[in-house]
Amino acid sequence: MTLHVASVKQSRPGVVCVTVVERGGEDFYLIARHWRVAVEDWLWEFPRGMGEQGENPQTTAIRELHEETGLWAQPDAVRQLHRLHADAGVLQDDVRVMEIRLNDVSSIPVVDSVNQGGDWELEDLQWLRSADITNMIRDGRLIDGPTIAAFSIREINKHMQ
Template identity: 40%
Template sequence: MHTTQVSGGRTGAVCIARLDPTGIDEHVGARYLIARHWRISTHAWGWEFPRGMGEEHESAEETARRELKEETGIDVPVERVNVVQHIHADTGVLRDSIAVAEITVTDTDIDAGWQTTKYMNGVDWELRNAHWVDTNTLRAMIANGEITDGITLACWAIHECRENVAQHK
């Protein structure tokens, strides 16, 4: 039996960045950040939540915060990062833990991130491929097979279950 670990076994993080509505329109719900990534393993573009590997001496919350900033330019205080669960991408082979982090983002955070990145030379391709989508759009993308990344799907399932339980308390 063989097992492996990535990046020295440091915990990675997936960012479920949530932007709550700020206007007076009660029909507008929360939006979530997804980004298109080219994945060599599948030779295809795919929609995913921002994510990445942890660095040495970095907590899961710090990893999530850093990854969100690297992939989107959005910088939030670590206090708004809530690790809700840890998952394993493949318990048959991989030992690595992945933190599922829910992150509250505000319009101010997005504006500040845009101001920071719009003046950068050669803006990172990840920044150009990030989009905010509402819950129904995200669900439709999953149902239509537009989101096929297993880690993103698992994290969304965790988030949906947590939301459902919170509503029924």
């Protein structure tokens, strides 16, 4: 039997950015639609990307958030929640689920839709409540595995604090 394995960016750690802002005592998650060539469709996802040479996951998360949304996070606002493999059957990958807490909502466009993504493959940036994301998963509108996993991990961590 022949097995094929793909290495993602020489197995450098990637990140999924679970970006959260608290407004009125409730958490809002940053989510956007990304064009995905492999499935030829727009998918709702958390910002994410692969690490560059010499980057740690925290630095990768800050860079990816900025590249995809234009938002900046301070290093002390970023923490690793978990680690996962997107598809251990065929990918040599190492994905870190990074929570990014943005506290200064005065400088963050917390609105229903913001079309300011700096990434060509991103559109329709939104801040959504946990219940909204749960409904999108239930309704089949959010089908991206790493985003569903990262959201679940964040929700579990939130309830354990």
